[in-house]
Every structure is written in C-alpha cells, then in structure tokens.
Amino acid sequence: MNKNIERFYKYISIDSQSDPKSDTVPSSPGQMELGKVVVEDLKEIGITDVVQDDHGYIYATIPGNVEGVPTFGLVVHLDTAVEMNGKCDNPQIVDYKGGDIKLNDQFTMKVEDFPFLEDLVGETLITTDGTTLLGADNKAGIVILLAVADHLLTHPEIPHGDIRLAITPDEEIGRGPAKFDVEQFGCDFAYTVDGGLIGGMEYENFNAASAFIKIQGKNVHPGSAKNVMVNALRIALEIESMLPGEQKPEYTEGYEGFFLLDVIEGNVEEARMEYLIRDHSIEAFNQKKEMMEDIVAFLNKKYGDNIQLEIEDTYYNMREKIEPHIEIINMLEQSMVDAGVEPDIKPIRGGSDGAQLSYKGLPCPNMFTGGYNFHGRYEFLSIDQMNKAIEVIIKLAENNVKMHQEK
Template sequence: MDKNIERLFKYFAIDSQSDPKSETCPSSEGQMELGRVVVEDFKDIGLTDIEQDEFGYVYATIPGNVKEAPTFGLIVHLDTATEMDGKCTNPQIVDYQGGDIKLNDDYQMTVTDFPFLKDLVGERLITTDGTTLLGADNKAGIAILMAVAERLINHPEIKHGDIRLAITPDEEIGRGPHKFNVEKFGAEFAYTVDGGLNGGMEYENFNAATVKINIQGKNVHPGSAKNVMVNALRVAMEIESLLPVNEKPEYTEGYEGFYLLDELKGNVGEVEMVYIIRDHSKELFNQKKKTFEHIIAYLSSKYGDIISLEIEDTYYNMKEKILPYMHIVEMLEQAMKEAGVEPDIKPIRGGSDGAQLSYMGLPCPNMFTGGYNFHGRYEFLSLNQMEKAIDVIIKLAEINAKNES
C-alpha cells in the first residue's frame, strides 16, 4: 500500500474527536493517543528533535542544510470535528471515473448535489462509508507533514532551512493555540496546512463570537395560565424571528457574515440558546453583537428581567496581522505556481489556528490539503491534490532557502 495511504488509514482509525464539554487540554484522550503515534512516525522517518508536551502538542524539526534561511513553521491539528463519529475504520478508495459515488445503501454523493465531482474525473479519492467523518480535516495535514519530512530527509540535495512542525489539539473547538508556545516554536512565520481544494490559500478569516442566552420563563398549569405564564420557548422563537432573515449561513457567501442558531434546548420554564456570529468586517461583526444587545433590551422591556446574555469573542480576522508580512503569502503563491498549481486566494468562511496564532505574533496563512466536504459523512480526500500540497511545500522550502534572515 502507498505509504501516504497507509498512514492516513492508521490516523483515520484513531478517535481523536475533540470534546467541547471538557475543560482539559487536550479535551480528549484520543488526541494524546494520535499524538503518540505521530511521534513514533516522525522517529521512523529519522527526525530526532521531537516532543509531545503535557497538553498534547507535538513539536518537531526538519533540520535544514542552509543555515542563513529563515526558520518557518508548518502547523496542523490532531482533532476531528464534533458533528459525527470521528473514528473512520472503513475508508473507501475510489478511482473516480465520473458519476455518483455510493457510500452505503442509504447514502451516496451525487453529481447533482456536488457538481464539482465532474472536475475530479481521473483522480484517486478516499471517502467514508457514510457512517462517520473521514478525518481528512486535519489528518491529511498530518500525513502531508510526514511526507514532506521524509522527502527532505531522503533528498539532501534539496536546499532548505530549518522547518518547525507543530500538531495542535482542539482546533475544532477553537482552542488550538491556547497553550501553543510561540517562543519555543522559534519560527519567524508559519503556514497552517488545513485547507480544502487544490490551490486554496487564505490569509483572511471571519471574526468570531459565541452568544449564550438563558431565558427564565414562568411555567404554570396551562389551564390557569392567562396573564401568568411566560413561555420561554416562545420567547426564544421571538429572538430568532428578530434577527435578519438574509444573514443566516444558508443565504450567505464570500465576505457575507451571518448569525447561526447552533444550539437550542429547554422547555416552557427555561431555555438555553447558543448562537455563533461571524463576519470578516470588524465593524459589521461589532454591529452583529449590538443587534443581540438591542433585541434582548427590547424583549426585557416586554417580559421583564428574564433573559441573560453573554457574548464572548473567539478569534479575529488575521488579515491585519498578515498584511505587514505579505511576502510570506507571495512566497506561497510562487511555490504553487512552480509546482504547477493555480493559486486560489479567497477568505476563509471560518477560522483556523493561524488566526489566533497571528495575533500571538506568529503570522500564519493557510493552505490546501485536497480535502472536500469537511465536518460530515460526505467528507473525502483527493490523493492527487494531497500530493500537490506536498510538492508545494517542498517548493516553498526551496524558495525560502534563497532568502536571508
């Protein structure tokens, strides 16, 4: 079996899903387990400067052969998303010749639903069996780092400086950089290898906040409820109805932000709601937070002091931190072109470890892995595009070696 596929299958089978309800770091034991496997794989390749710290972060170095070159980093994450079972023990290899792709008797990826499939004819894909996530987000990134390290160690004729590697826990729940040691990492800049389609490159992302709302209703027997009952469920429906209809994820694209009702639970007596706010514009982001404040103030004047509101910023748009270092974006763009990949620069309609790391002093754009349909049963990975990502990073290392610190 191809070594990349062998590694991927091994990583996919480890349940490294993060747990937003846990307060530990990492939030799940499976991430520590995957980290230990990664450490052993790095050792097998021949790396010696490797560490898995107490919080699950794995650090390693690909030693350079050009001392004057700036040290840069490559960063991926251990955890998989929380939407479905993250342990994929039955991935399927598809030598795609067109048409719909059957996952199991109940689910298939159709060209009607996913028209981009017609552009992938002739590529080798790895899909799920329809019952779990694949885990390409971001285990494909881990496999890419392995392949890059192996190629550079086995080909000393390729000129490059020191390359620092990091694999973080809990990216999917927004905590990836929380205990990241930027000073110890020792890179001047870095790239997260956590994107999707071939040629994808991002240095802009959403500003993000989480909104938590608690509604204390008044539950009495419905037969004697007149002028007494306050139905917390109906108040929750009222909150949702007062938000702009066209600023929901299903109606937005590009630079358009949104409000998403992410969780709703409760009954007549009490309801808890969780929203997420996203916008690339800091001004519009702040306006969205004020919209919630205005809505709660209005409903409080109507129902009394029964609603509590908590808004917590999660991360910010990395663009303002990248702009002073645009040469690192230009280097990646040049590397893609030299590797035969057409750069596709777009804003991330989400976030990445790189967003928080950029605000911690480590400018960190994002690049592609070849993965599609993250966070669901239709997730798949193009092995051809993954190989292109490896080629791009090798070119990036060579371009960087021509620079001076």
C-alpha cells in the same frame, strides 16, 4: 497501498474528536493517543527532536542544510470536528470516473448537490461509508507534514533551512493556540496546512464570537395559563425570528457574515441557545454583536428581565497581521506555480489556528490539503491533491532559500 494512505488510514481510525464541554487540554484523551502514534512515526522517519508536551502539543524540526535563512513552520491539528463520530473505520477508495458516489444504502454524494465533483474526474478519492466523518480535517495535514519531512530527510540535495513542525489539539473548538508556545516554536512565520481544495490559500478569516443565551420561563398548567405562563421556548423562537433572515449561513457566501443558531434546547420553564456570530469586517462583526444585545434588551423589557446573554469573542481576522508580511503569501503563491498548481486566494469562511497565532506574533496563513466537505458524512479527500500539497511545501522550502539569497 502507499505510505501516505497507510498513515492516513491509521490516523483516521483513532477517535480524536475534541470535546467542547471539557476544560482539560487536550479536551479528549483520543488526541493524546493519536499524538503518541504520530510522535513514533516522526521518530521512525528520522526526526530526532520530536516532543509531545503535557497538553498534547507536538513540536519537531526538519533540520536544514542551508544556514542563514528564515525558519518557517508548518502547523496542523490532531482533533476532528464535533458534528459527527470522528472514528472512521471503513473508508472507501474511489477511482472517480464521474457521477454520484454511493456511501451506503441511505446516503449518496450527488453531483446535483456537489457540482464540483465534475472537476475531479480521474482523481483518486477517499470517502466515508456515510456513518462518520472522514477525518481529512486535519489528519490529511498530519500526513502531509510527515511526507514532507520524509522526503527532505531522504533527499539532502534539496536546499532548505530549518522547518519547524507543530501539531496542536482542540482546533475545532477554537482552543488550538491556547497553550501553544510561540517562543519555543522559534519561527519567523508559519503556515497552517488545514485548507480544502487544490490551490487554496487564505490569509483572511472571519472575526468570530459565540453568544450564549439562557431564558427563564414560567410554567403553569396550560389549562390555567392565561396571563401567567411565560414559554421560554417561544421566546427562543422570537429571538431567532428577529435576526435577519438573509444573514444565515445557508444564504451567505464570500465576505458575507452570518448568525448561526447552533444549539437550542429546553422546555416551557427554561431554554438555552447558542449562536455563532461571524463576519470578515470588524465593523459589521461589532454591529452583529450589538444587534444581538439590542434584541435581548428589547425582549427583557417585554418579558421582565428573564433573558441572560453572554457574548465571547473567539478569534479575529488575521489579515491585518499578515499584510505587513505579504512576502510570505507571495512565496507560497510562487511555490504553487512552480508545482503546477493554480493559486486560488480567497477568504476563509471560518477560522484556523493561524488566526490566533498571527495575533500572538506568528504570521500564519493557511494552505490546502485536498480535503472537501469537512464536518460531515460527505467529507472526502483527493489523494492527488494531497500529493500536490506535499510538492508545494517542498517547493516552498526551496523558495525560502532562493528568495532569501536573492535579497
């Protein structure tokens, strides 16, 4: 087993799932635990300035051998998604020859459901056993950073400037950049290494908000409920029914935004709902928020001001912050070509630390890791594509020197 796979297995065995109900930074102790392991691994390969601060953020430098070139950064995150258990103790290596992939007796990853599997014949994949997340999002990114650092430190003939590394907590709950020290990071620009399939590069993402709804009902015995009972759960269903049916994640793609009913719970007396609101267009994003407000206002008139709504913006589309620095996209695109990878520029149907960092003054587009099917039991990683991501970043370091010297 090679060093990259060994590191990946070690990292995914540590439960670093973030916790949206926690107010601490990081939101879970497992992220600090994983961070300490990564710090020691960085030191072992020869990084001398690595630090992990009190909030779990890790900063380090791959020292350059060429002076006077821009310093760029690479950003990944420690935490895994909240949808499933994030501690993966039983990953499976598959030398993929085609067809469905059995995870366990209950769950099979079927080509019928995931037709892109046909494009991966001949690649080596790591899957789950069907009971947990894999953790490729974003522990594959951590492995990539260490592999790049290891390679550049052991190959001093490759010209490159200083490259800064940052590993953040709580990206999956939208708090990754909350305590990020952009000034200390000291970069002209950066890339999050947090994408999916090979060639992926993104500098557009959703505008994002969360809507929190509380409904106060009135519960009485159902035998004497006529003209008295107000069923909070039925009001919740009414809210959902008034939102456009075609604007749900399962019916959208590309630049199409959506409303996602993420949580619904309660009883006749009280109910609670949480929505994710997403759109690439700021105009459509604002219209979606206004629609939610109008629905609640209408139902408050109908039922007597018993619905509370709070909408919180989470992050915004980074495009307007990246386009003035389009040369960093062009450089990544050229680096992919140099590594034999066909660039695939698409909008992110999600968000990233890079979106918030771009609004903090650090232009920060995203690139691929070789991971697929994030946030569920069908998550897997292509080792071949992860290795290509490493190669692309090494080319990026070279091109940063070359393109600066050509100016």
